[in-house]
Amino acid sequence: MNQSLRARGAAAWKRFQAQPPRKKAFRTGLVAVPVALIALLLVFFEWNMLKGPLEGVLSARTGHDVHIDGDLDVDLSWTPIITLNGVRVENEEWAPDPDLATIERVTAQLRLWPALFGNFIFLRIQVDSPTIRAYREASGRASWGEGGEGEGTSLPEMNALIINNGDSSITDDVRGIRFVGSFNSAQNETENTGTFVLEGDGALNDRPFFLRLTGDPLLNADAGDPYGFEARIEEGATQISATGTLPRAFDLGAIEASITFSGQDLADLFYLTGLALPNTPPYELSGHIRRSDAQYEFSEFSGMVGDSDLRGNISVDASGARPFLRADITSNQLDFDDLATLFGAPPATEGGETASEGQEIQEAGLVADDRLLPDAPLNLSRVRNMDAEVAFTAQTVISEALPLRSISLELMLNEGVLTLDPVTFDLDQGAVSGNAVIDAHEDVPLTNVDFTMIEGRLEQFFPTAENEEPMLSGELRARFQLSGRGLSVREAAATADGMVGVIVPSGEMRAAFAELLGINVARGLGLLFSEDQSTVPLRCGIAQFRAEDGVLHAEGFAFDTEPVLAVGSGSVSLKNEELDLTIDGRPKEPRLISLMAPITVGGSLRNPVIGVKAGGAIAQAGVAGALGAFLSPLAGIVPFISLGTEDDANCTELLNGAIRGEPEMAEASDVPPAAE
16 A cells, blocks of 8 residues: 555656646645745744733643743744743732742743654753742741642753752741752753753851752653762751662652761751751761652661661651651660750760760850750740651660660650650669650640659669679669640759659668768768678668659658668759758667768759758657658558569558557667767
């Protein structure tokens, strides 16, 4: 069939060639005249007549009213050049700026034949002097439209993209961002022929910002093939570098890359990512990032945060009203003071510890004010604008102050409520476990904490020299249940209500220390100076504090040893971080040389001071009377800490005896008056 058509066509051409010249010219004119007329029409066509329809198409595609205030020019060829002058994209009526974007000139050159079939392939797109004025309210209403942050963007297929003298101003009250900067792009013909380069610089929240993106030559890019790129972002002290690919060129909704984050504080990444990450010491983390539209994965990452190593996987779903983060993170070796930054406290800053300049200043301020509790405020907008589920495990813990072995916790953040449950601190002996809830629905968050220590040991909190007996030993149980309001740990502690209880069911105490509690100066100091290592039984140690408006009031506490019953009173102010405690030693046997003066515990939480109350000699009341006065209020501590084992018998007997007024101890008549 095709051969027949070609034969007939050849025969027709021969007949045309054999025709007389006039007839041939006439028939040629029938074809040439319409073609010439069409050519003349296109050459002299008033292209501005198409501005209206084109504005309508662009408005429908962008969701904003688009205007072409200048001329629309077309240079016809098989690769036509279309030029739009004075392009303006209107902003929402409520936005502070009338225009979302203005462009002095847009020039696009495309291939005509594919475009006739709806396949637009641009040889070049050039954008001159674009400006962007974008704004998002705290409510989430954005001037750029309703599209979610997680939605991908597809660019048209192009062989070159040139942006000259771009200018942008973006205000985002959801993230608390103010960005002002400029941007340009070109084909780099000096460093690497044809390499695409996009650069931007400016200021993000008054901190220097820089962006450089380099990519494979666009000339060779095909929409169905991978496209390689490298990127570097610097925002203040925060740096992000990435090397990766777009699995499909021009489709920004899918990205795979190796990436490294570094900076002074992970929380600063909020401005770039929208994720409410915790405060940390300086960090550097590397891993693999993958994006699929609204789904992000930061997988197999590892690195250092402060002096602690971290590894794990993080995923983020950005398709909803708030991003949802899920993470499983592990530390082989956690430096415990790095964990303090989660609560707004600075890490240790001495002895080569890793800390930022700001954290060093914060620590210096706490030292100067003789304070321990941090006052860094919780950022409510961040907590309210993200949800999360996080599992964290520290397999080993380094701490000079506490006998910690490992830590595990699960965190949930849901609609402004941060829950840590369960939280477990494994000690060298025993564990502390419980939960904490911060409800940030209101402007002043409510914090509730409830932690219990079980199977702990006193001696691990009183380290001694090698081959030396501990000052105190025995099982230790404790519970603290507190509730307070405030934006910081200090504010919440200053308003705390609740209860703190401590019990030592049985144990041992260095004899010298026991004698000093009774202020038997001659014997106690003699035992210390002779380095006597003998011990006496500790039948029971028990204390209860009731917190009211940030002050822990001692409802009573006592240490019951063989030679001495020591009872105490006073308060601990979390509001002022001050200690005001007094311990009275009551000998159970007559003392020929005994100065009955109370031991005092004063100073601050950061720097406690232990001394003897000058001129504070007291009359030797009966031991039974002391028990009745100091231990009767402690009856509620038994169920509070859940006693119930055989080892609790001594404390139960002590408490029951105090309540009945029948302790099996020496009475006041058996104790001689104190020496003057």
